[in-house]
Amino acid sequence: xxxxxxxxxxxxxxxxxxxxxxxxxxxxxxxxxxxxxxxx
Numbered sequence: 001x002x003x004x005x006x007x008x009x010x011x012x013x014x015x016x017x018x019x020x021x022x023x024x025x026x027x028x029x030x031x032x033x034x035x036x037x038x039x040x
Contacts, residue, residue: 005020018034021027027037 004017005023006014006016008014015033018036021032021035021037027035027040029040031039
């Protein structure tokens with residue numbers, strides 16, 4: 001993973017970017033903020 005794959009919110013939570021989700025190749029079903037895939 002690289003800095004293009006995620007960022008940290010002000011409260012310290014890590015958020016994965018759309019780029020990360022596209023590299024992963026599928027939706028995990030957790031309702032991620034930047035998920036480009038339709039919900040399963």
